[in-house]
Amino acid sequence: MPLAARPWTLAVLLGLLALSPASGHAGATPEGVKALEGSPTQSDQVEKPAHAAYPRPFSRPGSMGKDYDTWREAKGPDIGETAVDIRRLPSRVDNSTRPQFPPIYKQKGGACGQFTSIASIFTYEMNLLNGTEASTEATQFPADFSWNMCNAANSAQGSEAYHGWETAKHIGIPTVKTYGRVEGDKDKIGSWANGYAIWREAMEYRVAGYRYTPTATVSQINEARGWLFDRNQPKAGKESIGGLLALDGRMGELKKVTRTIPEGDYLAGEDVWIHWGPSGFGHGITCVGYDDQVGFDVNGDGKITNDIDINGDGKVTLADHERGAFIVVNSWGKTWSKDGKIYLLYSAMVDPTWERGNYLGRIEVSRHIPRCTLKLKLACNKRSDLRVTIGIASNKDATKPDYELAPQFLNGWPLFGKPKNNVGEVPLAGPGDESPLEVGVDLTPLLSKLGSKSAGEGRLFLSFSSAEKSDATGMLHACAIRHYDDKGAFVRESLVNVQDGTFGKNTLTLTTVLPRQR
Numbered sequence: 031m032p033l034a035a036r037p038w039t040l041a042v043l044l045g046l047l048a049l050s051p052a053s054g055h056a057g058a059t060p061e062g063v064k065a066l067e068g069s070p071t072q073s074d075q076v077e078k079p080a081h082a083a084y085p086r087p088f089s090r091p092g093s094m095g096k097d098y099d100t101w102r103e104a105k106g107p108d109i110g111e112t113a114v115d116i117r118r119l120p121s122r123v124d125n126s127t128r129p130q131f132p133p134i135y136k137q138k139g140g141a142c143g144q145f146t147s148i149a150s151i152f153t154y155e156m157n158l159l160n161g162t163e164a165s166t167e168a169t170q171f172p173a174d175f176s177w178n179m180c181n182a183a184n185s186a187q188g189s190e191a192y193h194g195w196e197t198a199k200h201i202g203i204p205t206v207k208t209y210g211r212v213e214g215d216k217d218k219i220g221s222w223a224n225g226y227a228i229w230r231e232a233m234e235y236r237v238a239g240y241r242y243t244p245t246a247t248v249s250q251i252n253e254a255r256g257w258l259f260d261r262n263q264p265k266a267g268k269e270s271i272g273g274l275l276a277l278d279g280r281m282g283e284l285k286k287v288t289r290t291i292p293e294g295d296y297l298a299g300e301d302v303w304i305h306w307g308p309s310g311f312g313h314g315i316t317c318v319g320y321d322d323q324v325g326f327d328v329n330g331d332g333k334i335t336n337d338i339d340i341n342g343d344g345k346v347t348l349a350d351h352e353r354g355a356f357i358v359v360n361s362w363g364k365t366w367s368k369d370g371k372i373y374l375l376y377s378a379m380v381d382p383t384w385e386r387g388n389y390l391g392r393i394e395v396s397r398h399i400p401r402c403t404l405k406l407k408l409a410c411n412k413r414s415d416l417r418v419t420i421g422i423a424s425n426k427d428a429t430k431p432d433y434e435l436a437p438q439f440l441n442g443w444p445l446f447g448k449p450k451n452n453v454g455e456v457p458l459a460g461p462g463d464e465s466p467l468e469v470g471v472d473l474t475p476l477l478s479k480l481g482s483k484s485a486g487e488g489r490l491f492l493s494f495s496s497a498e499k500s501d502a503t504g505m506l507h508a509c510a511i512r513h514y515d516d517k518g519a520f521v522r523e524s525l526v527n528v529q530d531g532t533f534g535k536n537t538l539t540l541t542t543v544l545p546r547q548r
């Protein structure tokens with residue numbers, strides 16, 4: 031089996047983080063539908079409708095606290111907000127046949143979570159948004175740009191889908207064409223993109239929001255089918271194009287749960303998973319559609335039924351269904367299970383021994399045009415301990431900033447938890463590479479905080495140092511402010527003078543007039 035395992039260390043770590051007290055978010059009231067914290071997925075919840083949920087530890091970063099609404103910036107309706115007639119749903123949907131869906135990949139390392147969340151789902155959604163097709167590298171998005179943000183420079187470390195979606199929220203994702211690869215070989219594990227153009231392009235392609243929902247009841251399955259068909263937002267007279275869903279299956283001993291549909295039955299010869307693997311670790315896979323007619327005689331009574339209690343718990347629920355399946359795309363190559371895809375019985379998801387397999391994730395993507403950015407050429411011998419802050423003031427004579435930003439990736443990704451466990455205790459550029467890295471940081475959100483005070487010249491404040499008690503050192507080689515027009519076209523660059531760029535226990539501070547534009 032390819033390297034698909036997610037080491038328990040990560041799951042345990044994230045679990046602990048999720049249990050730590052929330053900081054700075056108490057009292058906030060998220061708008062819209064309130065997601066339920068780690069809601070149970072017992073199979074007896076027959077009438078339980080679809081709803082958002084935050085199962086621990088894989089549905090959002092624990093560092094953001096329990097009031098972090100992962101859908102807040104999305105424009106589309108939240109789960110359960112649209113009530114639509116399920117009779118509109120066709121019996122089969124397969125979005126992997128659409129031109130917006132990328133090729134089926136074959137992963138090399140432990141990047142499955144990012145093959146699902148970014149290389150597959152993000153690519154598909156971004157092509158739909160842009161009106162393009164995922165047939166070229168210019169319209170595909172890589173798996174390991176985001177994976178290298180969180181894999182601790184360790185090829186065996188897995189990732190959660192949300193690591194990619196948060197990377198897309200905070201930095202964005204560059205195209206495969208500009209980034210240079212979908213997934214690198216072993217020598218690229220932990221390597222960060224070197225080149226301002228890559229970071230500048232990434233800023234344009236973003237995730238607006240993401241959501242998880244349990245899929246343990248018939249009505250919850252119907253909502254997921256609706257998302258796959260038309261996002262539960264039918265448009266009269268127009269073709270409806272559905273979304274995709276992220277899934278985290280258990281992949282040990284797959285032979286025990288993989289069946290081939292027998293001769294004479296619908297889609298004979300196709301493979302179907304009737305349960306999650308009885309052992310093993312999680313594996314990110316992509317749910318691209320469904321087929322309500324696919325079935326398998328799980329209990330061997332000679333018939334395929336949805337109305338017999340086959341698991342012997344005294345009631346008939348989704349867990350007893352032998353007919354109806356999701357269509358799943360894996361990242362184990364185009365010829366795995368004949369065509370890279372497999373069926374997964376709806377009932378297979380209802381497994382109290384594998385909570386992750388009960389949930390489906392989805393995203394909404396967005397485009398963003400940066401107006402002002404920072405271009406940095408920077409080295410640091412231990413990126414987990416690097417600390418960079420960027421401040422702005424509306425007055426060019428100010429002596430301290432009005433607003434400050436600490437970019438996640440230049441501060442050890444505190445969002446993802448204990449920094450060294452995610453970015454790795456390696457040089458900024460990557461393992462064994464102490465050469466400077468050229469990156470870009472979007473200043474647009476910071477500048478927007480100045481609001482109507484934005485006319486005239488302001489002041490920029492930059493600070494480079496190492497974490498408290500760290501002996502990490504670094505060097506700022508070059509720094510520039512870049513401006514773009516409202517179409518994203520380059521306007522001008524202002525160099526920031528760097529006399530002695532060394533920093534470490536001593537903090538390097540720079541301040542300069544910030545040329546501004548309306």
Ligand SMILES: [Ca+2]
Pocket residue numbers: 326327328329330331332333334335352
């Ligand atoms: Ca049966």
Ligand SMILES: [Ca+2]
Pocket residue numbers: 338339340341342343344345346347349350
């Ligand atoms: Ca039952």
